[in-house]
Amino acid sequence: MSETPWLTVLGLGEDGLDGLSPASRQVLDRAEIVMGPSRHLSLITKSNAEQIEWPVPFADGLPILTGLRGRQTIVLASGDPFWFGAGSVIARNFDASEWTAIPGQSTFSLAAARLGWPLENTLTxxxxxxxxxxxxPHLAQGLRAILLLRDGKAVAELATYLGETGFADCTLHVMEALGGPRERARSVSLTEALLGTFEHPVCVGLDVAGTGCAFPKASGKPDDIFETDGQITxxxxxxxxxxxxxxxRGEHLWDIGGGTGSISIEWLMCDxxxxxxTIEPREDRVERIRRNADALGQDRLRVVHGIAPEALVDLDQPDVVFIGGGLSAELLNWLHANLRAGTRLVANAVTLESExxxxxxxDKLGGDLLRIELAQAASLGPRRGWKSAYPVMQWSLTL
Structure with a gap:
């Protein structure tokens, strides 16, 4: 294979060729093939290269691109290809010697410049x-965020979602076709967003306001944010x-006996x-875990319907394991025999047998053994007293 990359990922703005540097224009002039979404291809009408429209879904374009290997090819992407763009997908699927990238100005930078918002203090x-x-998990009074949305209709969907979560006083700074001749920016209320019409490509600067519940950043989120049948840590x-x-950073958890999914969902919220x-034997709880994960913004949680240890056999190895249900000698023996050294294990027990x-x-492996006893103030006749919860024994160790 030639040492010169055959593939260039080129960031393109809404101003098309006018926004390209002389070096980027030279790369485009030398290209045999230009591949990208139809909207991007329409912005480079002066190119003599063969044009191939990238299909939907995105993954279907990768085999086509692979078939072009060795021919000078440009993949067009929006703005900065490595900020919620196609660049990272290309980098994962092709050797580093095959490709290079020329980023353009990101939509986030353009939006921040229009709004006067410091990007270091703005979520994207x-x-x-x-x-x-x-x-x-991020919605809170005073939050500022810049959002890339699917299309113009998604602005109304965003307004509906914010209203449903209690943040009805938000202001949406809707920006269309930033950086190009069709650029338009408007600041609208949720009601105006529901009634308005917006054109793709669109991004929104979100000024959060309202009385919705803001989740605490510390571990131990409120119990009432989870749908539960009573089985919850x-x-x-x-x-x-x-x-x-x-x-x-970067670790993978097995949550055995998911119940409501609260442990694995909070784990994902950390970073x-x-x-x-999460592994859960009851089908109704599997569906509940999925609903909780989706509702709380942790849709990347994988939920496995099955019984441990049988359900663990084909899973990717974890860095950390939590046993919240289904604790047994068989399970501990399997984990001890099959997990790699360095894996951290935490198990909670309530019953005398589990303790x-x-x-x-x-006694066999060591680690830390902790007994947790909690009590809450409750009515005791005309006065108050302490109502104790079942004590929990917690064992943690590194294998």
Whole structure:
């Protein structure tokens, strides 16, 4: 294979050829093939290269691109290809010696310049191919965010979602075709957004206001944000459990006995690089976990319907394992025999039988054994007293 890259990922703005640098124009002039969405191809009408429209869904274009290997090819992307763009997909699927990238000005930078918002203090979301619920953990009075949306109709969908979550006083700064001759910007209320018409490509500067519930940043989110049938790790125990799980960047969790999914969902909320798989034997709870994950913006949670350890056999190895249900000697033996060294394990037990099992394994392997006893103030006749919850024994160790 030639050492010179045959593939160039070129960031293109709404001003088309007018926004390209002389160096980018030279690369385009030398190209045999230009591949991209129809909207991008329409912006480079003066190119003599063969044009191939990138199909939908996006993944279907990768085999076509692979078939062009060795021919000078340009893939057109919006603005900066590595900021919610096609660049990262290209980088994952082709060797580093095959491609190069020439980024353009990102939509986020253009939007921030129009609004006068400092990007370092503004959240950015690529929601053109992701659900609006990704916003939910971040929604709070005073938040500013810039959102890339799928199309003009998605502006009304965003307004509806914000109203449903209690943030009805938000202002939407809707910006269409930024950087091009069709550029238009308007600041609208949710009602105006529902009634308005907006053209693709569109992004929104979101000024959050309203009385909706803002989620705390600390572990131990309120119990009432989760749909549950009563089987949930309660907030104080969940906070202590997340502390014991100690999530670190890029780690993967197995949540065995998912119940409501609260542990794995909170795990994912800690950092966007974290991943998780929850294993739950009851079908009704599997569906409930999925609903909770979707509603709370953690749609990347993988939910497996099955019984451990059988359901664990074909899963990717975890960095951390939590056992919240289904604790047994068989499960612990399987985990001990099959998990790699360095895997962290946390198990919670409530019954006497489970406590005895954890005590025996603590004696066998070591680690930390913690007994958690909590009580809350409750009515006691005309006065108040302490109402104790079932104590929880927690065993944690690194294999």
């Amino acid at each position: 979301f690529g929601l053109h191919a992701a659900p609006l619920t990704r916003l939910r 309660k907030r104080p125990i969940r906070a202590l459990t997340l502390s014991a799980l100690a999530p670190r 966007p690089t974290l991943t998780a798989t 005895a099992l954890l005590a025996a394994w603590h």
